[in-house]
Amino acid sequence: MKKSEFVELVAEKSGLTKADATRAINAFQEAVQEALVKGEKVPLVGFGTFQTSKRGAREGRNPQTGATVHIAARTAVTFKPGAALKEAVNK
Numbered sequence: 001m002k003k004s005e006f007v008e009l010v011a012e013k014s015g016l017t018k019a020d021a022t023r024a025i026n027a028f029q030e031a032v033q034e035a036l037v038k039g040e041k042v043p044l045v046g047f048g049t050f051q052t053s054k055r056g057a058r059e060g061r062n063p064q065t066g067a068t069v070h071i072a073a074r075t076a077v078t079f080k081p082g083a084a085l086k087e088a089v090n091k
Contacts, residue, residue, distance in 0.1 A: 036077060046084040053078055 001009075003025075011021035032050055035042050042050040057073040081089075 044082070046082050048079055048081040048085055050077065050079050052076065 007018055007021050007025060010016070010025060011018045014021065014024075016024065032042050036050060036052050039052060044050075052075050055074050055076050058071050060069050060071045061067065062069055
C-alpha cells in the first residue's frame with residue numbers, strides 16, 4: 001500500500017478530508033520519530049510498540065570478494081506487534 005492509498009483509507013474510515021488525514025499521518029510520523037530519537041518507546045496498546053535497540057560493531061564479509069569488512073555500531077528501529085494485531089493478521 002502506498003502512502004496516498006493509506007491517506008485515502010484513513011480519510012474514509014475517519015471522516016476526515018484527505019488533506020486532514022495527510023496532516024494527521026505526517027504528525028503521527030513526526031511524533032514517533034521525535035520520541036525514538038530521544039530514546040523513548042512508543043507503545044500503542046493493541047497495535048504494537050516502536051522502540052530503538054543498540055547494535056554493536058561487528059565484522060562481516062563481502063559476499064562477492066570474501067573480504068572482511070567492518071560494520072559500524074548503530075541504533076536500529078524495531079516494531080513489536082501487539083497481541084490484537086497479531087491475532088487480526090493471523091485470522
